[in-house]
Amino acid sequence: MWRDSLKVARWEALKMLKNPSFIISILLTPIIMLVFGGIPALLERIDAEQPFRLFVIDQLGVYSTLREMSPPDLNIELVRYDGSVATLTEEVRGASTQGFVVLDQAALAARTATITLGGDGTPPLHGFSLLLSSVLRFHALQAHGVSNEVMSLALAPFHVATASLTQQADPYARIVPLIFGGLILMTIFITGIMTLQSAVTEKKDRMAEVLLSSVTPDNLMQGKILGNCVLGIVQVTAWLVFGIAAAHFFYDIPVLRYLATPNLPLIIFFALGGYVLSASVLVAMGATIEDMATATNFQSMVFLLPMLPVLFIGPVIANPNGLVAAIGSYFPFAAPGVMVMRLALSTTLTAIDIALPALAMLVLTGLMMKLAGKVFRVAMLMYGKNPTSAEMWRWIRQ
Amino acid sequence: MRLNELLSVKGINKTFGATKAVRDLSFAVREGEIFGLLGPNGAGKSTTIRCILGIILPDGGEISFSFAEKGTSRRHIGYLPEERGLYKDVPVLDIILYLASLKNYPLDKAKQRAEVLLERFGLSKKGKAKVEELSKGMAQKVQFIASIIHEPKLLILDEPFSGLDPVSQDVLKAEVRALAAQGTAILLSAHQMHLVEELCDRISLINQGQQAVYGRMSEIKARYAEQKCIIHGDNSRVNFERLPGVRRVERDTARTTLYLQGGLDVPDLLKALPVGTEISEMRIERISLHDIFVNVAQGGAAHVAR
Numbered sequence: 058m059w060r061d062s063l064k065v066a067r068w069e070a071l072k073m074l075k076n077p078s079f080i081i082s083i084l085l086t087p088i089i090m091l092v093f094g095g096i097p098a099l100l101e102r103i104d105a106e107q108p109f110r111l112f113v114i115d116q117l118g119v120y121s122t123l124r125e126m127s128p129p130d131l132n133i134e135l136v137r138y139d140g141s142v143a144t145l146t147e148e149v150r151g152a153s154t155q156g157f158v159v160l161d162q163a164a165l166a167a168r169t170a171t172i173t174l175g176g177d178g179t180p181p182l183h184g185f186s187l188l189l190s191s192v193l194r195f196h197a198l199q200a201h202g203v204s205n206e207v208m209s210l211a212l213a214p215f216h217v218a219t220a221s222l223t224q225q226a227d228p229y230a231r232i233v234p235l236i237f238g239g240l241i242l243m244t245i246f247i248t249g250i251m252t253l254q255s256a257v258t259e260k261k262d263r264m265a266e267v268l269l270s271s272v273t274p275d276n277l278m279q280g281k282i283l284g285n286c287v288l289g290i291v292q293v294t295a296w297l298v299f300g301i302a303a304a305h306f307f308y309d310i311p312v313l314r315y316l317a318t319p320n321l322p323l324i325i326f327f328a329l330g331g332y333v334l335s336a337s338v339l340v341a342m343g344a345t346i347e348d349m350a351t352a353t354n355f356q357s358m359v360f361l362l363p364m365l366p367v368l369f370i371g372p373v374i375a376n377p378n379g380l381v382a383a384i385g386s387y388f389p390f391a392a393p394g395v396m397v398m399r400l401a402l403s404t405t406l407t408a409i410d411i412a413l414p415a416l417a418m419l420v421l422t423g424l425m426m427k428l429a430g431k432v433f434r435v436a437m438l439m440y441g442k443n444p445t446s447a448e449m450w451r452w453i454r455q
Numbered sequence: 456m457r458l459n460e461l462l463s464v465k466g467i468n469k470t471f472g473a474t475k476a477v478r479d480l481s482f483a484v485r486e487g488e489i490f491g492l493l494g495p496n497g498a499g500k501s502t503t504i505r506c507i508l509g510i511i512l513p514d515g516g517e518i519s520f521s522f523a524e525k526g527t528s529r530r531h532i533g534y535l536p537e538e539r540g541l542y543k544d545v546p547v548l549d550i551i552l553y554l555a556s557l558k559n560y561p562l563d564k565a566k567q568r569a570e571v572l573l574e575r576f577g578l579s580k581k582g583k584a585k586v587e588e589l590s591k592g593m594a595q596k597v598q599f600i601a602s603i604i605h606e607p608k609l610l611i612l613d614e615p616f617s618g619l620d621p622v623s624q625d626v627l628k629a630e631v632r633a634l635a636a637q638g639t640a641i642l643l644s645a646h647q648m649h650l651v652e653e654l655c656d657r658i659s660l661i662n663q664g665q666q667a668v669y670g671r672m673s674e675i676k677a678r679y680a681e682q683k684c685i686i687h688g689d690n691s692r693v694n695f696e697r698l699p700g701v702r703r704v705e706r707d708t709a710r711t712t713l714y715l716q717g718g719l720d721v722p723d724l725l726k727a728l729p730v731g732t733e734i735s736e737m738r739i740e741r742i743s744l745h746d747i748f749v750n751v752a753q754g755g756a757a758h759v760a761r
Binding site: 061064065068072076258259261262263264266267268269270271272273274438440 | 505508509510511529532534536538539540541542543544545553554556557558598601602
């Protein structure tokens with residue numbers, strides 16, 4: 058009876074929503090992510106504010122050009138040095154914010170200019186390296202009598218851009234739904250673990266038998282999955298509100314407009330399917346665990362099943378219509394995540410590309426719920442030990 | 456099913472792998488009666504109870520309820536399991552109301568009843584307290600309240616007295632009696648035989664999944680109308696085994712128990728005691744339910760059946 062499942066779901070959701078630690082975790086997670094994302098950049102900036110002093114031993118006569126062309130945001134202080142390399146080496150040794158470069162005929166002949174660093178660390182010299190490379194090439198061409206006009210024309214960089222016949226030029230149109238998909242996958246995992254913990258706690262608190270005297274094991278399991286799904290939706294909504302506000306305020310990105318794509322309902326459908334699939338396995342696995350600390354290797358491996366889509370992230374982003382993406386769309390447990398990514402990234406998916414994985418996911422989810430139900434109803438009443446994988450297999454076959 | 460039989464168990468069997476947990480077990484529980492389901496650990500009591508509750512299905516036999524259509528019996532059964540526990544981080548009242556809602560009991564009535572019952576068990580100020588803040592005895596009372604909050608027609612109590620102090624035991628006994636007086640059928644499983652003797656109208660004593668003894672308490676006591684003679688004193692060298700009417704002798708350092716055949720004339724026994732018997736204290740008692748239980752537990756059904 059679905060009514061019993063709904064009662065259990067309501068209880069599961071309200072129990073957590075009344076729990077201050079859950080509310081705090083919802084609010085704190087984006088703040089923590091912001092802090093962990095922002096603090097390293099902030100710390101890097103503190104050090105970066107001190108300019109890197111680069112001594113130049115210039116035997117080619119390019120120092121003035123370098124100084125003129127060096128923009129202030131490179132944060133490099135150029136200093137001409139006329140002494141010996143040996144003296145300069147001793148002078149800068151041990152200083153992390155100092156270094157030198159020797160520009161002479163040997164460097165020109167070898168087509169290599171070496172910036173020697175005084176101390177440890179890797180100062181941001183990439184911009185300056187590009188500038189120096191241009192100046193040296195300019196100098197080499199000048200030595201062969203090429204006119205300044207021709208040199209400017211020859212050395213002016215060419216930008217190679219990509220344009221797609223199918224994708225929108227605006228990168229946010231792909232990135233925002235992809236981030237949304239990632240958020241959903243993360244929520245699937247977190248919420249799946251919550252259903253597992255719920256079953257473990259109920260068993261540990263010895264509540265299982267009382268509940269099973271009132272509702273069927275299937276109702277109890279479905280209620281847990283449904284209740285935690287509501288919590289997952291609350292979590293995603295809270296994070297989205299936070300994310301949308303932050304993106305709008307800091308970067309002026311209209312997240313909602315990018316999310317409102319025709320594929321959004323399909324993304325949500327696959328996300329929910331993925332959640333039910335993961336949660337049904339995890340809740341059954343939770344029922345087999347006496348205590349989290351006593352989980353066996355087999356049980357620990359099952360916990361990782363919802364993480365399978367991670368294996369496909371790279372290949373699917375590289376080619377959402379490729380062979381790996383196509384296989385991943387049918388790969389058990391990875392399929393929902395892969396489809397979420399494909400729907401966010403690909404604009405050429407056909408109805409068949411979507412319908413067949415959807416059908417496969419529904420069949421697998423139904424089968425998993427049935428098998429998980431068999432394990433759940435026996436395991437919830439088992440006290441004192443964790444069942445072996447052989448025992449679980451026997452319950453499944455019964 | 457007879458009219459006042461609320462629960463009828465007929466010939467149920469349950470096997471787990473190679474273990475026959477319950478074998479051809481039959482009994483009935485009537486309206487307003489306290490029925491004892493007894494047996495040593497592993498006898499099959501919990502399996503039988505789980506079958507009645509529909510948590511597991513018996514392999515064979517039939518379980519029927521006069522008060523409910525098939526599939527709706529759970530609503531009318533209250534259950535206090537042996538493995539006790541409650542959500543630790545949830546307020547007492549919330550748990551009671553949740554369990555009432557699972558039984559389809561109206562929320563407003565559940566609230567009223569919860570207040571009355573918490574008051575009766577001395578927990579009126581604990582409704583908003585979390586279970587982890589309660590003592591073990593208090594938590595046990597809360598679980599008992601949760602098992603009766605929906606006014607069940609059949610109440611199954613598995614070891615309800617274990618872990619309770621004598622005062623709390625008396626409160627619980629009184630409540631169980633009151634519920635029975637109101638017509639609730641009570642299936643009681645307990646190891647405290649004196650409490651079972653005190654409370655139960657009828658019992659079923661099972662061992663190794665089989666019924667060893669079944670019937671009214673008074674009938675069972677009459678059927679096993681044996682007596683025992685307990686002699687305190689050092690009688691380690693005295694031969695009581697050959698005395699007429701003595702079925703069995705149990706000895707420890709300073710006490711000897713003679714199990715007597717039914718109908719034995721006690722003065723004749725006293726006259727027949729061997730010369731040199733040391734008697735610092737002597738009692739003649741009818742064998743108790745405890746003795747019957749121990750006999751069954753040690754020797755199985757056949758040992759008791761005469």
